Amino acid sequence: MRIAKKSDVWRKIENSEFNIELKINDEDFLLNERLNIITGMNGCGKTTFLNSLKSIFGLRITKTEVQKIQDLQINLSFKTKKYRNLDGERVLDKNTNLSIIDLDPFKIIEELNQLISQDELEEYLNQFEIHEYPKEEVTILKYLLQKNYENVKVMEVLDDDKSVYFFEVITKICNYNSTKMGMGEYVMLYYYHKLQLMEENSVVFIEEPENFINVKSQKNFLNYLVQVASKKKLTIFLTTHSPFLIEEAFSQHIHLLKYEEEGLKKEKFSKVLTLKKLGLEPKIQGYFLVEDKKAEALLTHIIRIKNEELLKKYPIKSLDGHSDISKIMMTSKEIGVNFIGIYDFDMKEKKSEIKSKSFNHKHFFLPGIKENIEEDLIDILAEEVDVVSKNLKINQETLRSLIDENCGENYHDYFSKISKELNVPEEALIEILLIKFSEKNKKIIENFYEELKTNLNF
Template structure:
């Protein structure tokens, strides 16, 4: 599939009116090991549940599946529990539980199912006898489908034959065994017993996605098992296509950062084990679910700053409103504005790298920043009421607010005022260090308290700057900007209604805009 086609399918998977039948909310009561009332909502046709081993992902998935089948269950595995569902039709109207076609609710564990199939076939004396009288299904033999499956597996198929074998397991009569015979473009022929586990799993999942009915609800256990990162990502793209084209509503479990990266943050749920039982949370940032997978988040970009004071100022600003950004982008001091300018002017990659750069100048470099906005590296300036460098900005704030700052540091305000008065004529790079040494406190702590107080007094300017950094680079939809403001409000525990109003008043006919922060404040450009 082409990149544009893949993006379209993922976008449509989030457009709920594309689906005739949706599982939107559910609450499980008294499921063993979980909170007594365990509930969550589903906002897309593909939702992923992740968490550490043993936390209960499989238990939850099977409990929901069996609840949809029976609604009330008393089993040795789960205990006696009930499930309440909110089901909707295409128009968003609630649907009665009784209207579910239980035959359209499916659960698969691809790795477990393929292991079961292979174990049975390897102990069968004559597989060919099983195939006698069974016509092969052409479901995967369409040229387009063969090409897509071949792309996932990494092979070029000339033919894919599927023989659907029924009633091989007396204790599970509904379990169908697909037996695959394939021919590659080079003429090599082999079958399910001779292919690798990863290839068998890919073919099994592809077959199952085409075998189920339209408008199905599908539960998939650890879709990534035995698959390379390459195959995982392409298989998830294929799942998005089938979900949209066949109106399938999917809930999956996964340990894979590649699978979760495809599903996206908004449609990932994390299981957490608490004293009261397992609960489910919607992570605010990728680092939250990566931690549960035992993966350390990697920096995906850098923010270039002039010196240590600019770096400290920027760090405190980001930490107040969007600390997750500090996990995505590292702060880099480049030792002066001229060094940042060189990077901006000469950084012209032939292909967009995975590592993004943002150039942040001191506010006294306002004119220079304006002259650099046409280059590929996004530029911004630190906030300042009067276009000062951060050293001067923080000094002016200390002079004006020394009484509050001395109180926060438990200092005698007259002593602090005296030190300010004595050192006013000193070089602006050294004044805070000299005073902190006299007070016998670290300059980092002294500066951090001044910055904290500055942010309290200049809340909207600070928030505008962090919003611009959080949305820097690519064009972004207005709805995503509003969502980012909501996250910032939650992180900082403040009301940013005036910032929200500024953004909403700048609605444009085009869907996406670019944000940057210059001396004049937040800039929203079409």
């Protein structure tokens, strides 16, 4: 496939056969483009929105993600059939031949790390066939990655009932494979290969493709994505914080989300004003990795108090537990990406176990009193009923009653249940509790930030 002129590609792309109607508080908007770029400030609900779409199409999402999409109503029309994200029926139920993929760069890297950490890797790989890309495809890869490839090969490795792709490349100066590649190069090769395999009329979800990828490659990838979407009649939903992707895209494909008291809304899009409002800066120096969304909320709160500009240089990525952090911490520094592992407070007791691992990146522990931030915040809620009630404009006795009813509830579900019963955003409740937590624990928060500052030269 020859890479066409940018203006031709964007102008010729047709609408999707999916008509997605988002309805919140009687406000409607449509997503009916082949390529839909979803952006907005942190916490505006991009991930919740994307998870709602994944769910209505039929992809599996976690229990926590299911709880978060309950207040978001989405209507989708496809082949005269209508679907709602809060109903049981999914698009895949009626369209079993429909192909859907979910491309998450962090999951892609995690799967690769699991593969290459195997003993006797070379012997293990020998049982799989390797395929060489034709010259015209190598030309596209050279365009995407700005590398002078002479030859590129791919191997599909079946590992624990899933496919992991292993690449080998030859340039004029060296040969290497996925064990020696930077993350950005591997992820881009993976994106390209998966998109090549997609059948016509498929659906693709891509979450923040800019992660690990340089500016030029981001722009080239977006233009390639438009072309492949048009050629294969793909429908693509992509979330991003990248100013370069937003600048590159045609405005009708961009959907700016915001979160207000009434819920998620679409904001009027202006490219210049959006970039300014979002405060997007390209100089990302690394990523903070945390165990879950509550840990992300705590770390975000602390950094906003101390040095909000730091979040532009070190975005926070929420993973799925401490083991996911540890896997990424063992990634080679040669990839050119700096990771900072931030474990929950309870992991301090396992400090010696963590130290025994072959980490290549620095790690720290969140401040806390109990084992995890959820339990600390549950205590704060019980102590500060009057403050919370006043700020959320709810009845004190109603809140006290809910606290009593949920005593002993699993802390993972505690705040989602409380906020749902109170009909208030969970994020608003958590923010009030974090403010009180930081007021009561100034010393440990100060010590935590000073440790970060000293070790990372902020």
